[in-house]
Amino acid sequence: MIELQQLDKTYLLGGKPLHALDQVDLSIEAGEYIAITGPSGSGKSTLLNMVGLLDRPDQGRYLLNGQATEQLTEEQRAALRRAHIGFIFQAFHLIPRLSCYENIELPLLLAERSRAERRQRVDRVLAQVGLAKQAGQRPNQLSGGQMQRVAIARAIVLQPALLLADEPTGNLDQKSGREVIELLEALNRDGMTLLLVTHDPTLSDRARRRLQMVDGRIVSDTTL
């Protein structure tokens, strides 16, 4: 489903070039469960952004479902993001002035779905993450685990094929962290491809395929 070929990206950081991705080749099949680990600055997040179409490579090719993406316009990339990719972040990134329902509704608004469809989809994912009762609450009335589950609901409300999670349990205690990861694994079992960036070895040990990155390169790629 995803094919990265010779992907290269250099940032200027404080005037000095930083080689965030160095000739990365990676191929991901639908339904995989992948954990990416590595020290800070090793390029994990850059890789996640590339895969998530939030960033453009300097060189190399990125094929999503066989379609080349480097030359697409911003608008087309945004449409692909909406259709295929869900994001989950360490800091949840719920909009505090919106209720849980409205937060989850956001991707549907951006995709210009009808009101009836929005209601049906939001209600379904709310039930799926076990927060149907909290629909009308604001994020600040929720616990960290609940907030991350709302964020997951938002990520999957358009039923993307690929779920990208950047340290999804980094801000959570162990119990809610485990609940969140179990929820993500359940989604993966239903067929969603899961790409996880983490520092936490207990988390990466659960993945079937593990990538390790150092200085912009994938130094190990093991599949159990």
Add this chain to the structure above:
Amino acid sequence: MKLVDQLHFNLQLLRRHRLRTGLLLLSITVGVASVIMLTSLGEGARRYVEQEFSSLGNQLLIVLPGRTETTGGAPPIYGTTPRDLTIADAEALGQLPGISRFAPIIAGTGRVSYRSFARDVITIGTNADFFPVRRLSLSLGQGLPADAASLAAPVCVLGARLKRELFGNANPINQWLRIGDYRYRVVGVLAERGESLGLDMRDMAIIPLRSAEALFNSPGLFRVLLEMKPQVSQELIKDRVRQTIRRRHEGEDDVTLISQDSVLSAFNEILTTLTAAVAAIASISLIVAGVLIMNISLISVSQRRAEIGLLKALGASGAAVRQLFIGEALMLAAVGTLIGIAVGEAVVALALRLFPDFPLAAPWWAELAAALIAIGCGLLFSWYPANKAAGLDPVRAMRGEPR
């Protein structure tokens, strides 16, 4: 994002930041309201002048003695010509075809005294037609006798304020008073009316033409008022007047002609320009409001970096983000404009109740211009912040990293 969803999204944002929204709305409201209030002052002045002129009748032609041909200065208000404009000249003009009425005027300052009261006022000598020509009405008694142009009858008509100051509430009719060295019997009192073309008719005594000739010992006229028949071309009449004067003044048409229309259109032009200038000045406050919008939008962009990054990650393109920010500014501008128009019109309506004589009214284009400028400013000044938001790197923005 659909427009209705965008509106809803922004509305939630504006409601959430009540103080910020309120202050921005206030600034736009003040700007729009000031455009409307100031232009309505200008427009009011224009209407006031128009009203004053039309109360005189727009068929008036004023003949002044003397002419400034080479210097190009103002027409001589008090004659500075070797040849006076005489009563005989006025009568000749009055006989011209196309002239329905005429009123020669001799003017001077006279001391009007009654018992122990005395006032120095402008005293006008004229004929009976002066009253209809100047659209003057009487509150008491009658006007000058019909033979006022030929007979120096000792009668006078007083302005309303002059009557009050000399006689109080007593009836002045048939009382005798003095103007200069002559005695006059009061036959009428003018109805109360404000200034008319800079001449305060309330503070004035009017006597027969021949009496004024004797009083001021001068045959020269201050001016002649001609009332033209409405169907006749004004240019034709002006030509006839000049010809008549040339014939009588040894080949020189040494008079200045002022027609109601030319003065009115000059005033109109001046006051319309003035109104536009005032509108331009007032719209500076709208531009200030626009800068405020930019300022606050920039702050909002940096406060909402994470949210912008998130929207992009959720599938919003840069264009969609830009649209959201511009839409927010436009919503503010639109609502502010509506409130501003309401406030401006309310103030104008209130002022109109307090000063009913001054016809305050915002010109038709003021609201349109204010709205366009307000919305234009919203658009212009939100462009930069919106672009900044659209260009944000989503991942860094969400991590709270600097650019």
